[in-house]
Amino acid sequence: MPELPEVEHVVRALSAVVTGRRILAAQLNLKRIAPGISRPAFDRQLRNTVITGVGRRGKFILFKLESGHVLTTHLRMTGKFVSLTTDQSLPPYAHVVFYLDDDRRLVFCDMRQFGRMNIFKDPLRLPKELKTLAPEPLTDDFTEDYFLETLSRSRRPLKHLLLDQTRVLGLGNIYAVEALFLAGVNPMKPANKLSKPRARKLYQAIRDVLQEAIDAGSTLRIDLADGNGSYFETPERFWRVYEREGEPCDRCGTRIKRVVQGGRSTYFCPQCQKR
Ligand SMILES: [Zn+2]
Numbered sequence: 001m002p003e004l005p006e007v008e009h010v011v012r013a014l015s016a017v018v019t020g021r022r023i024l025a026a027q028l029n030l031k032r033i034a035p036g037i038s039r040p041a042f043d044r045q046l047r048n049t050v051i052t053g054v055g056r057r058g059k060f061i062l063f064k065l066e067s068g069h070v071l072t073t074h075l076r077m078t079g080k081f082v083s084l085t086t087d088q089s090l091p092p093y094a095h096v097v098f099y100l101d102d103d104r105r106l107v108f109c110d111m112r113q114f115g116r117m118n119i120f121k122d123p124l125r126l127p128k129e130l131k132t133l134a135p136e137p138l139t140d141d142f143t144e145d146y147f148l149e150t151l152s153r154s155r156r157p158l159k160h161l162l163l164d165q166t167r168v169l170g171l172g173n174i175y176a177v178e179a180l181f182l183a184g185v186n187p188m189k190p191a192n193k194l195s196k197p198r199a200r201k202l203y204q205a206i207r208d209v210l211q212e213a214i215d216a217g218s219t220l221r222i223d224l225a226d227g228n229g230s231y232f233e234t235p236e237r238f239w240r241v242y243e244r245e246g247e248p249c250d251r252c253g254t255r256i257k258r259v260v261q262g263g264r265s266t267y268f269c270p271q272c273q274k275r
Pocket residue numbers: 249250251252253254269270271272273
């Protein structure tokens with residue numbers, strides 16, 4: 001499943017291809033991708049409008065339209081966009097097709113069909129699931145003060161808190177455990193029991209792991225022309241602790257441990273992350 005850095009790469013790739021393009025028609029082939037909108041309404045609201053930009057809020061992709069509408073897309077598990085010429089055949093699971101004015105089609109494919117699209121008429125009135133998201137982690141909105149305050153108000157284990165997108169945005173399971181390792185902080189520790197100096201380290205670690213993942217974008221190779229498979233089945237990335245149970249810690253040689261928290265695996269070094 002793509003995490004924030006991967007979605008950021010999709011946004012950048014999309015932006016290069018569709019910004020300034022006019023949508024000539026929007027064909028919703030699989031109704032469940034855009035619940036709450038009929039097929040004709042989907043087309044009507046998107047047809048003949050220019051895509052003025054592509055942005056991101058958390059893992060939501062936002063297509064900004066000249067009409068003032070915003071089309072949101074969440075890729076969930078296997079959603080992906082493909083950019084095709086008109087004579088290329090459609091890839092499998094082509095659930096939504098946007099016909100653009102440069103003789104290309106932007107196709108949304110999704111094998112598992114969990115991806116979702118929605119259209120909002122007023123960008124200032126985005127739905128609750130977007131409005132309740134915590135500040136963007138790599139912007140000035142996500143301040144150290146905000147993070148310290150958020151920790152002090154929660155007794156939940158740190159790992160749980162880091163995965164709660166309404167508190168700290170952008171960390172999925174991988175980046176949460178990597179950030180905790182980088183900061184040398186115990187994932188099971190109640191958030192409000194973390195000392196300020198260690199909380200500051202964790203704050204920096206969160207930004208560092210996300211930035212590092214975005215900078216490592218070359219390993220992601222988002223290719224909008226590739227209709228096969230997933231964007232994200234890419235060569236092995238190096239993780240410090242994630243999926244390294246039983247392997248020696250890079251820092252101290254202690255074997256990495258795995259525990260299950262809230263149904264998901266947490267990897268950590270019992271020596272470096274004692275407290
Ligand atoms: Zn260690």
